[in-house]
Amino acid sequence: MDRNFARALSLVLTSEGGWSDNPADPGGATMKGVTLANFRRYVKADATKADLRAISDDQVATVYRRFYWDAVAGAQLPGGIDYALFDFAVNSGPGRAAKYLQGVLGVVQDGRIGPATLAAVRAKPAGVVIDALCDARLAFLKKLSTWPSFGRGWSARVASVRRQALLMSAAPSATEGSASPGPASPDDVPLAATPAGAGSPAAGEAPAVPHKSASxxxxxxxxxxxxxxxxxxxxxxxxxxxxxxxxxxx
Known part of the structure; x- marks a missing residue:
């Protein structure tokens, strides 16, 4: 759910790290996982690499929410699945991540998270979906030509995502987050069981006055x-x- 965006982003940024401009990385220059192309698309059209290196936290959150989180309908996914798919999208693209989720669910793989995909994802236990999605993601990464260069880091990342996503899936949802009831008051102590209706006044009768101890x-x-x-x-x-x-x- 959308309540997990801040936590999911924090976890993603831990994996993404800081500045990177590795020629072997097809994403090109990145800062905190934000590519120069996406920075230009969502923040500053004529941005340079220097501008990218100076990106603010708010700008980072804007790019991640609009380009990745919203693209995979993160706000509508169950807890844990939202983070697992979000991280997959950041690492390999929103369209590919969505198709792999749809493949796990057995629905049409069109790369768009719509009503059919959402219904299917809610019909399965979150832990099962997370495990299957992470397995499929790792299998995809191993087929890439860049696996020899980045495989060790990607493998560790997927393992971390799996672990954190499963923890998030086990956490109470927002609707279950209300305060737990406190100790029972004297009025909450149940009376001895009586036959149904035995202690209730008949219609039109005043309720009996409870006995009080003499002063x-x-x-x-x-x-x-x-x-x-x-x-x-x-x-x-x-x-x-x-x-x-x-x-x-x-």
Missing amino acids: PAKVACVLALIALALGSLTAWTAHLPCNLFGVFCQ
């Missing part, structure tokens, strides 16, 4: 009333003969 003041009041009643009963009992026989007791 200390109420307890004291009740005990005082009991003591007063006992005292009155004792006094009446002492004068019982007088009351019964009409004799005035002094």
Whole structure:
């Protein structure tokens, strides 16, 4: 998903390194993986190699997003697959990367990530797609005439991409990133199981008022009333003969 662009770009730049102008590299002069041709296309039409070497971080992000990430529909791909395909696109071109993904998925290889490709990629486990895509990518690289010169580095890069992409595929998605519920409050403690409807008020009835423990003041009041009643009963009992026989007791 698009939330992975910054992380994916950071990983790609680690692999791309800094300035390079190796005659054996078909991409020509590059800075942080940005070729002079793409720098001229997206940033400065008449840029020189000196301009390319001075490219800013924002300019780097602009080129990578527009030329690679958007070209392979990175924002619409599942986590991990987005990075694996993005890095493939940076290394070997967006069209080729898209075709290899489509080959892995068994859909038409037209080099365009459309609804059919997206539906197919979402129907498979991300880890399976990542492994198959990295295997296919490595097989392609081994067939290139430049493999003797760059094979060792490419092999290490694909291994790193596979590892990081699998980690990203296992991470929670944005929709699952909400805060986890905290400790249950007293109101969250479940009551003992009762038959369905046994504890619910009937329609039109007011819900029962929950029982509350008596306060200390109420307890004291009740005990005082009991003591007063006992005292009155004792006094009446002492004068019982007088009351019964009409004799005035002094």
